[in-house]
Amino acid sequence: MFAITALLSIRRTVAFTTIATFIIITTLFSACSSPKSCPAFSDPELETWFPYRTGHQYYFRGSNGVVDSLQLTAIDKSTPYTSGNHYESFACSEGATLTSGNNSSGVRFNVSETEVDGQIAQTEISVDGMYYFATHLSDTGYVSSNSPYGHTVYHPSVILNGHTYNQVQEIISDDARPADLLSRIWIGKNQGLVGYEFKNGGVVYALEQ
Numbered sequence: 001m002f003a004i005t006a007l008l009s010i011r012r013t014v015a016f017t018t019i020a021t022f023i024i025i026t027t028l029f030s031a032c033s034s035p036k037s038c039p040a041f042s043d044p045e046l047e048t049w050f051p052y053r054t055g056h057q058y059y060f061r062g063s064n065g066v067v068d069s070l071q072l073t074a075i076d077k078s079t080p081y082t083s084g085n086h087y088e089s090f091a092c093s094e095g096a097t098l099t100s101g102n103n104s105s106g107v108r109f110n111v112s113e114t115e116v117d118g119q120i121a122q123t124e125i126s127v128d129g130m131y132y133f134a135t136h137l138s139d140t141g142y143v144s145s146n147s148p149y150g151h152t153v154y155h156p157s158v159i160l161n162g163h164t165y166n167q168v169q170e171i172i173s174d175d176a177r178p179a180d181l182l183s184r185i186w187i188g189k190n191q192g193l194v195g196y197e198f199k200n201g202g203v204v205y206a207l208e209q
Helices: 002-033 044-049
Strands: 036-038 057-062 067-071 074-077 081-083 093-099 109-116 119-127 130-134 136-138 141-143 150-160 163-173 182-188 192-198 204-207
Touching: 044 136, 057 192, 119 136, 119 182, 130 141, 130 150, 130 163, 130 182, 141 150, 141 163, 163 192, 163 204
Parallel strands: none
Antiparallel strands: 036 081, 057 067, 057 204, 074 093, 093 109, 109 119, 119 130, 136 141, 150 163, 163 182, 182 192, 192 204
8 A cells, every 4th residue: 555655656746747847848948939029220329420311422522622422322220020930039130331332433431330139239430441340339439449440539629621520530540551541530420421531642531511
């Protein structure tokens, strides 16, 4: 009799353990496999510093009298989507790109930014081959803890070729650059790119106002 009772007790324990394990596994699987709703890309600072629209022509006059131009061919920003499937979910990753295209006959311009779960992960700007990487954009421009490509200086106002621009960040190249590439660029809040300087001869181009 004791043996039968003990056997029944063991079977109940095993059954209970099996059911509990099944419930735990099912719960974990359901939690891990739930698709995640990801929002559209959004960064007010990017919109503020680069208020561009496609198709518009922006002109820059050089200190040598030559006129250059910039025209964006694409402004792409990720829209809401669902991350993952019935088996696994992933972190939300959104992005934005503003570009003139690599075959531009004028200024070659590209700005991109990536968000992961709503936090800016990386942002970068390139103008005619001059690159600058940062962690995010702030009220005073790009913020970087340790960019190998250059450093920045914020100016409440700056004069370029006789024109005054307010709330400007100057990005200065720190790498050894060929003479025909840029040595520095200036971006203005609510204006975008306002100027750039070539290393060769120090010719400065400024956005025509």
